[in-house]
Amino acid sequence: MPSNFNTFKYAFLGTVLFVVTVIFAYQFLYAIPQKKCEAAGSWWSFRYRECARPMKIVDFPGMKPKGGATPAGAAPANAAATPAAASASAAASAPGHP
Numbered sequence: 053m054p055s056n057f058n059t060f061k062y063a064f065l066g067t068v069l070f071v072v073t074v075i076f077a078y079q080f081l082y083a084i085p086q087k088k089c090e091a092a093g094s095w096w097s098f099r100y101r102e103c104a105r106p107m108k109i110v111d112f113p114g115m116k117p118k119g120g121a122t123p124a125g126a127a128p129a130n131a132a133a134t135p136a137a138a139s140a141s142a143a144a145s146a147p148g149h150p
Contacts, residue, residue: 082098089096089103096103 081101085101085103086096086098092103094103094105
């Protein structure tokens with residue numbers, strides 16, 4: 053009666069080689085590119101396997117701010133005014149309104 057040892061040995065070896073191949077393929081197709089993409093400050097898409105750069109709204113055509121750009125830390129001039137002062141100035145600037 054022939055031994056089944058050789059059959060099991062080759063089946064186990066084939067299974068191990070398949071699993072190792074799948075792990076390496078995952079590393080080279082997904083894990084390594086994801087780390088490179090995120091290190092560059094971009095977004096990684098598992099579904100499409102692509103690295104995307106986030107865009108600001110002002111980067112789209114026709115979406116430039118009107119009236120010039122303000123510095124990032126600067127607040128608009130009327131933002132510091134209190135609500136009472138804002139309502140008083142609005143009432144003063146509306147002619148003919150009681």
